[in-house]
Amino acid sequence: MSRISRETVVVGDRRRTLLRVRPSAPSPAAPLLLGLHGTGQTGAAFRRFGGRTLDALAERTGADLVLLDGHRRAWNDARRRRTSAAQRQDVDDVGFVRQVARAAGRPVLAIGYSNGGQLLHRVLREEHGLLAGAVLVAAGLPVDEDFTLVGVEPDRVPMLLLHGTADPIVPFDGGTTRVLGRSKGVVRSAAATAAAYAPEDPPAVTHDGAIERRDWGVVRLVVQEGVGHVVPNRRTSPLPFVVGPSHHDLDLGEEVQDFFAAQPDPLLSPRAGAAGAAGSRSARG
Secondary structure (H helix, E strand, O other), X not given: OOEEEEEEEEEOOEEEEEEEEEOOOOOOOOOEEEEEOOOOOOHHHHHHHOOOHHHHHHHHHOOOEXXXXXXXXXXXXXXXXXXXXXXXXXXXXXXXXXXXXXXXXXXXXXXXXXXXXXXXXXXXXXXXXOOOEEEEEOOOOEOHHHEOOOOOOOOOOOEEEEEEOOOOOOOOOOEEEEEOOEEEEEEOOHHHHHHOOOOOOOOEEEEEOOEEEEEOOOEEEEEEOOOOOOOOOOOOOOOHHHHOOOOOOOXXXXXXXXXXXXXXXXXXXXXXXXXXXXXXXXXXX
16 A cells, blocks of 8 residues: 655745555656646645545656645645746745655656646746646636746757636636636637747547547647646546536546556556557547
8 A cells, every 4th residue: 555644845945735545565767756736735735636536647657646635735836827826926836846756866747737727838938857747727827918038048848738618617628717707818829829839740649439649759639629727637536516527438647657658768657558649549530
């Protein structure tokens, strides 16, 4: 069974907290999995919200999973509109990620959901070489008018993006984001967000039921038809009246493992029976 501990680190003049989930059989070859929650959550809440899909990924691959806690349940991302205490107080969340990542002594694969993904947009531009890979779940890139890092090139690392077409909070086609009726800014579409990180060549497109994968090799966008603002997993359907519908035909941890195990420099070991994951699912579209 996994071992769970709460830890505290000091970043500048602030004490920050995190939840660490250790696998039963640690692998020295595995990266650190670093999770960043959404607005209104903590690391522990993010873990429950996603049906412990990242716990299962850590257990399968022998990786430590570290879930950071934002300041007052939010992150100081790079959006111009300051809607959280973390932004208004200019909390050093990039420094928090940097300190935990450097202390790991191994490659770091960061997974950000919603507001956590917004923080990754910032980290990738301000900390080149820090992360070995990134996962963005329901986290559209802010439009230029609402982004403080316009023109700053992001670190080019393998990246997996996931977004549902029925997301009521971060619109799949771009536009104003809203949490309980309150605007958090304006974002690009899921396709435009992926394009900001992907090579210019057109992607290979595959379909698996209601799931579409647009694959550039080092970048993949996974589109779930009819799915809301969720962490895809096979167990939970949280708060559908707030975040929209959940489908259980895709699991985030499995998708992460399949993608990063297939990279030229694999970060994760492959899943048993999952060889040829995306490219062999269906014909190129």
